[in-house]
Amino acid sequence: MSQPAQAKVNQPMKKEKVSSPWRDAWRSFKKNKIALVGTFIVIFFIFIAIFAPLLMPYEPNEQILLDRFEAPSSTHWFGTDDFGRDILSRVIMGARISLMVGFTAVIGSIIVGSLLGVVAGFYGRWIDTIISRIFDIMLAFPSILLAIAIVAILGPDLQNALIAIAIVNVPLFGRLIRSKVLSVKEEEYITAARAIGMSNFRILTHHIIPNSISPVIVQGTLAIATAIIEVAALSFLGLGAQSPDLDWGKMLDDSRAYFVQAPWTMIFPGLAIMLTVLGFNLMGDGLRDAMDPKMKQ
Amino acid sequence: MSTLVEVKNLKKYFPITGGVLDRKIGDIKAVDNISFTIRKGETLGLVGESGSGKSTTGRLLLRLLEATDGSITFEEKEVTKLSTKEVKALREDMQLIFQDPFASLNPRHTVEKILEEPLIVHKKGTKEERKKMVRKMIEVVGLDSYHLKRYPHQFSGGQRQRIGIARALMTQPKLIIADEPVSALDVSIQSQVLNLLKDLQEEFKLTYLFIAHDLSVVRQISDRVGVMYLGTLVELTDAEKLYEKPLHPYTEALLSAVPIPDPEVKSQSEDVLGGEIPSPSNPPKGCVFHTRCKACMEICKKVRPEFKEMEPGHYVACHLYEEDMQH
Numbered sequence: 001m002s003q004p005a006q007a008k009v010n011q012p013m014k015k016e017k018v019s020s021p022w023r024d025a026w027r028s029f030k031k032n033k034i035a036l037v038g039t040f041i042v043i044f045f046i047f048i049a050i051f052a053p054l055l056m057p058y059e060p061n062e063q064i065l066l067d068r069f070e071a072p073s074s075t076h077w078f079g080t081d082d083f084g085r086d087i088l089s090r091v092i093m094g095a096r097i098s099l100m101v102g103f104t105a106v107i108g109s110i111i112v113g114s115l116l117g118v119v120a121g122f123y124g125r126w127i128d129t130i131i132s133r134i135f136d137i138m139l140a141f142p143s144i145l146l147a148i149a150i151v152a153i154l155g156p157d158l159q160n161a162l163i164a165i166a167i168v169n170v171p172l173f174g175r176l177i178r179s180k181v182l183s184v185k186e187e188e189y190i191t192a193a194r195a196i197g198m199s200n201f202r203i204l205t206h207h208i209i210p211n212s213i214s215p216v217i218v219q220g221t222l223a224i225a226t227a228i229i230e231v232a233a234l235s236f237l238g239l240g241a242q243s244p245d246l247d248w249g250k251m252l253d254d255s256r257a258y259f260v261q262a263p264w265t266m267i268f269p270g271l272a273i274m275l276t277v278l279g280f281n282l283m284g285d286g287l288r289d290a291m292d293p294k295m296k297q
Numbered sequence: 298m299s300t301l302v303e304v305k306n307l308k309k310y311f312p313i314t315g316g317v318l319d320r321k322i323g324d325i326k327a328v329d330n331i332s333f334t335i336r337k338g339e340t341l342g343l344v345g346e347s348g349s350g351k352s353t354t355g356r357l358l359l360r361l362l363e364a365t366d367g368s369i370t371f372e373e374k375e376v377t378k379l380s381t382k383e384v385k386a387l388r389e390d391m392q393l394i395f396q397d398p399f400a401s402l403n404p405r406h407t408v409e410k411i412l413e414e415p416l417i418v419h420k421k422g423t424k425e426e427r428k429k430m431v432r433k434m435i436e437v438v439g440l441d442s443y444h445l446k447r448y449p450h451q452f453s454g455g456q457r458q459r460i461g462i463a464r465a466l467m468t469q470p471k472l473i474i475a476d477e478p479v480s481a482l483d484v485s486i487q488s489q490v491l492n493l494l495k496d497l498q499e500e501f502k503l504t505y506l507f508i509a510h511d512l513s514v515v516r517q518i519s520d521r522v523g524v525m526y527l528g529t530l531v532e533l534t535d536a537e538k539l540y541e542k543p544l545h546p547y548t549e550a551l552l553s554a555v556p557i558p559d560p561e562v563k564s565q566s567e568d569v570l571g572g573e574i575p576s577p578s579n580p581p582k583g584c585v586f587h588t589r590c591k592a593c594m595e596i597c598k599k600v601r602p603e604f605k606e607m608e609p610g611h612y613v614a615c616h617l618y619e620e621d622m623q624h
Contacts, residue, residue: 020405020407020448021404021405021448187400188395188397188400188401189400189401189402189403189404191361191393191395191401192393192395192401192402192461192464193403193414194361195359195361195388195392195393196388196392196414196415196418196464196468197384197385197386197387197388197389197415197418197419197468198414198418199385199418202418206414207403210405211403211404211405
């Protein structure tokens with residue numbers, strides 16, 4: 001008996017459309033078809049990376065020397081390489097490593113870069129000068145050259161390649177968030193927070209960082225794409241994954257000598273790199289359009 | 298009435314730096330030697346053109362800016378010498394209402410969070426008590442509790458200003474510095490917000506420092522009015538007196554520029570000020586107003602007039618009246 005009455009009372013509350021800034025961004029992101037395609041590609045590769053062991057038809061390092069350089073067929077969809085290893089299995093395994101390295105490197109550089117950038121932007125003065133000049137110096141090197149130098153110091157393997165790429169990307173995020181913090185810090189709601197009697201720490205964590213983070217998310221997505229290319233480049237140069245580890249760049253390196261003879265050895269890992277990077281780029285562009293308040297109507 | 302705030306010889310100079318080494322090459326004298334008091338329970342209006350130092354004065358009171366010189370006493374405490382911890386406590390008793398209701402609310406926080414935050418910062422009440430206080434306050438300022446879940450961008454300017462006022466009231470402050478609280482609003486909304494401010498003053502026994510450039514707005518709400526020009530106070534007296542019988546030539550000129558809502562009345566355009574407000578980095582010698590004053594004398598160009606009580610409660614800084622006193 002009382003239920004219909006209650007439903008009526010609740011109605012105005014339910015009708016209330018809460019449109020938070022994040023939800024608005026999601027709504028406009030959903031409308032962007034190309035960005036959704038990008039997201040689909042990204043999710044597809046993440047899925048492959050997670051379930052790699054279940055999806056691989058062969059052991060990626062299993063050598064069947066009788067089946068060397070076999071062209072794509074029903075037994076080996078992507079063909080085999082110079083040791084008779086199944087390329088499809090290796091591409092699937094490579095997805096796991098390339099994506100993981102890309103994600104970890106970018107998350108690492110976001111954490112370090114944001115920390116430095118926030119400190120530089122918020123506290124200013126000599127701290128800002130020191131941090132900004134370090135960023136300038138790092139950005140003065142071509143990023144791949146700096147990564148090579150770092151790997152050369154640390155020693156060539158996949159983990160060091162990851163660290164190198166994380167370091168190379170730090171100034172990118174540092175500068176981005178510094179400039180955002182500089183502008184957010186002058187907003188009147190920050191003065192309002194101060195006028196309330198809020199501590200600097202609370203102003204930073206509750207007001208400045210949440211309002212500065214959206215370009216970092218966009219840049220982060222795009223940076224994963226770059227990081228994947230950079231890891232591949234390092235591995236291709238023999239500075240990343242070392243046998244028996246593999247990633248897409250290493251596969252390209254391994255098959256370089258046989259490209260004319262067996263083009264599939266290079267085409268498939270190359271395609272995998274291209275598609276993943278494309279996916280992240282499309283998604284990142286979509287996120288930028290959705291989150292940039294200036295683009296809003 | 299007892300005194301809540303006493304400001305004495307307050308100065309705020311912003312350094313101008315330049316050259317290769319960023320050396321100091323001058324000062325912007327935003328606030329230059331002003332003194333006034335705010336009594337408990339009154340509304341002191343502060344008017345002046347943009348750049349006259351009104352807002353700077355408000356921010357100095359709250360210690361959002363550090364004073365260059367002079368003293369501010371709030372309830373026997375010397376504001377300019379408080380430690381960081383004491384400043385935090387001060388801001389529980391002193392709150393600020395902003396001019397721009399669009400910029401002064403964090404766009405990523407719901408109204409509920411915006412209003413609750415002052416209570417969290419000053420560690421007031423449990424979570425339930427805080428929510429209750431927030432719900433009560435939103436109704437006090439004339440909004441509904443279902444508005445609490447919304448974000449600032451879903452409100453109109455007037456509603457946002459009400460949220461800003463509610464936020465300022467959350468900690469039950471004694472003094473509210475209203476920095477042009479209605480100048481960003483439509484005229485019809487302006488009077489609503491002014492009436493709200495008046496009602497709240499009665500209900501919560503508030504004291505206001507009301508900063509504005511609109512003389513008619515100030516007249517509507519203030520008990521006493523101070524007129525600022527180029528960082529200095531030129532006149533300070535009861536609102537009635539100021540509007541009926543202004544002494545300083547600058548106040549006269551300002552009042553003559555207020556539009557009269559009657560087409561029959563011809564405007565007194567001969568009194569309207571000529572020229573621009575001089576640069577505060579290079580204020581005129583002597584009386585700062587002498588470059589635009591229609592009653593300018595020789596002495597005005599050389600000596601800066603003192604801010605003196607001409608009649609009981611009527612302060613003016615002008616040589617015209619010093620002469621009168623001497624004769």
